[in-house]
Amino acid sequence: MIKNFPRIAALTCAALMATAPVTATAAAAAPARGTLVKAERSAGMTSSEVNAFLGKAGFPAIENAKGVDLYSVTYRTVDVNGRPTTATGALALPRTSAHKLRVVSYSHGTMADKRAAPSVASTGEGRFLPVYFATHGFATAAADYLGLGEGPGAHPYMHTATEAGASVDFLKAARTLARQHQITLDKRIMVTGFSQGGHAAMALGAALQKDSDLAVSAIAPISGPFDLEHAEFPAAVDGELDGRSAAFYLAYWLTSMDRIYDLYQNPSEAFRPPYDANVTDLLDGSHDLDTIAAALPSTLDELLTPAYIDKLRNPTGRLLQAIRENDTTCQDLRGGAPVRLFAATGDRDVVFANSSRCLEDLRARHIEATLTEVGDVNHITSLKMSLPQVLAWFQQRSDASGG
Secondary structure (H helix, E strand, O other): OOOOOOOOOOOOOHHHHHHHOHHHHHHHHHOOOOOOOEEEEEEEEEEHHHHHHOOOOOOOOOOOOEEEEEEEEEEEEOOOOEEEEEEEEEEEEEEEOEEEEEEEEEEEOOOOOOOHHOOOOOOOHHHHHHHHHHHHOEEEEEEEOOOOOOOOOOOOOOOHHHHHHHHHHHHHHHHHHHOOOEEEEEEEEEEEOHHHHHHHHHHHHHHHHOOOOOOOEEEEEEOOHHHOOHHHHHHOOOOOHHHHHHHHHHHHHHHHHHHHOOOOOOOOHOOOOHHHHHHHHHHOOOOOHHHHHHOOOHHHHEOOOOHHHHHHHHHOOHHHHHHHHOOOOOOOOOOOOOOOOOOOOOOHHHHOHHHHHHHHHHOOOOEEEEEEEEEOOHHHHHHHHHHHHHHHHHHHHHHHOOO
């Protein structure tokens, strides 16, 4: 099996030139990151249709709901090795007479099925949440991340650099599409996301702070797995997570990170039979969640070898490298943009300690940050409890800044 060794965000121009010399002509011809490749209107809803659509997900009726148009977008970005590729995402635009709109970037939660991503789904979190923010007047960008939707290749699950990079590049492509509709998108982005998307939202916030074209004005992650080393993985191996959830998340993370970091020479080093024979194919993006759940065991002990569970307890080598290089989202942020974290103490998918440790990291660097405990509720309910508070905060900040 041929694998790529890590080429994270530290790729430099010198390193690229050393491994693959590029002529000035070829460099000039290369398409820029964030370039819009194509876009098509995938759905349109009147205000009453918006309420009917969101009602399917249990949202209460929204007074003065705006109609929404959704676009499926393909754009240029880079892969885990810094090579040019394409990715996809969904842009939701409210039907309004305004020609300048404030922008929310919504980062979706864990999806193992390419067809569940925002650009291609007809329902689900990836479609409901962009519509939710758009009907309240925000242009809403929801990147699929790499390898989901119609993006080529496998999804590098929980890979910080590409979560951030693909999301920044999508925001730039979205600006181009909006201009084609005589709409200017504000450069000050309000960022939120759920579960994996909480992790991606923090990564995006830090990346926007370094961008020359865009800026971040507020960050509101919901139930994000920010600290695998000290919170999420210990909870998984100690039985604090739901067993089936732990098996799914660890299988997805290990097979994804193995493609980047070469974690094992053979799946049998990590996975017990019969899962060692099929887990990589099972999580290749072509199977729906029901199929995956039926094929995986209900506990982590049934999925992984005792030796690999011990490795997760005390990671070293490439496993530790994979964890630490992607556990930085709460350390990478600089001051300037306030952060409001949301999490539930009853969450057995992403333990509350992820958010409490993130809060400690942020405050240690004097970043304005709070953590709202939304109750002794489960993972999905934490999203439902947090969303109205995130929306109200974004509306308040938009009004205060004249957006």
